[in-house]
Amino acid sequence: MTENTTIETRLAALARSAPDGIFDIVMRKTELADEYTVVDGPTGPAYVAWNGRGITAFVPTEAVGSHDEFESRHPRQASFVDAPPDRLARHLDRTIETGRLGSLPIDLSSIGEFQRKVLEKCSEIPPGEIRPYGWIAREIGNPGAVRAVGTALGRNPVPVLIPCHRVVRTDGRIGNYAYGTPMKRSLLEHEGLDPEAIEAQARRGIRVVGSDTTGIYCYPTCRHAKRITDTHRIEFHSEAAAMEEGYRACKVCRPAA
């Protein structure tokens, strides 16, 4: 019986701890963990994280700091790699270059329905144009949820890629940004907008502009508003004022009607 005990003890001593790496690899292969790297964004380097479903985070490095800080802030486990996989890299470069989401996959699976709708709507705003918070609220069928739209955009996991910097206050002022107003302004500048002019127009109380030849009113940065020549350009303090003059809302930028 003593020999029996010996052999059992010796067998029990063959147990080993699993190597550390196994957990990480399993998390990655099951897409419960993300990979990340640093890429050049429109305003400098940015951390970008992804999993099999798409991009999960995009943050300017200056807003976060070291890799350790990024990893501890990221909602899932994340491990650094040299570059994104090819299937993402191409789309990512294109989105950064054009300012349009295109077919870049974004993983919004852990985001609630309301926020997802807000972010999806936001991604429709073309580069070089801005829309007020109320526009998103109206477009997603919740005209009263202006404040909630602001909150949802403030928690955008992929700013720049989903261009929440193109959403401004209802009074036309540029307003807040998760990474500070200066970054919001420089992102808009990068897309050819003039933040000073936007603010000046807001101070004068201008919300929409119309063309007296077409009888259509637009948000001032709408691509159709930009085509209106100075002699035909009419400024309005509200959508209602434009409608009173017999103007109708642009079907492209869709201001309130």
Added chain:
Amino acid sequence: MTTDFDRLTNRLAVDFDGAFPDLVTTLQDGVFSGVLQFTRNRQDAEDVTQETFVRVFRALKTYDEDRIRALQIRPWVWTIALNLCRNRARTVKRHPETALVDDRLARTTESAEEVAANADLSVWRQRLAGLTGPQRTAVVLHHVVGLPYAEISGSTGRSESTVRSDARRGLARLRTMLEEETR
């Protein structure tokens, strides 16, 4: 023990993605320890252990809540691990040119204790290779991994009493081998 695993399956049923990492941390040492004895070397054991949990994830993903709750999780994970070990052994047999890397040679940056422990590991692997398949499975799962006979029965589909006698015969065979070695 049972209640721990019940709690795990309950959590998996309600928050699968949140609880899965805990399943891995709870079971990975046991799976790795056993798989080490059923594969040629440490690298194979790491591969099989990883693959086991990836398969477990994919399979559980398709199960509904009730089915997850009803699972005997550890034996079920071992069914998958044992299958992968068998597949691996079959591949190795078909492609013998794949060099057998001995643990004593595989890694060079080890302490003397680790070297001794790993040498011990491969000596035991050779001894265990002298048992029948069912005997080796029963001995490793019960004596190395610490699975109760009922759970081994659950993972192999052999009755509990058969598993019990497999383990007893396996142990007797090992004892004979040890006696022969010292003679």
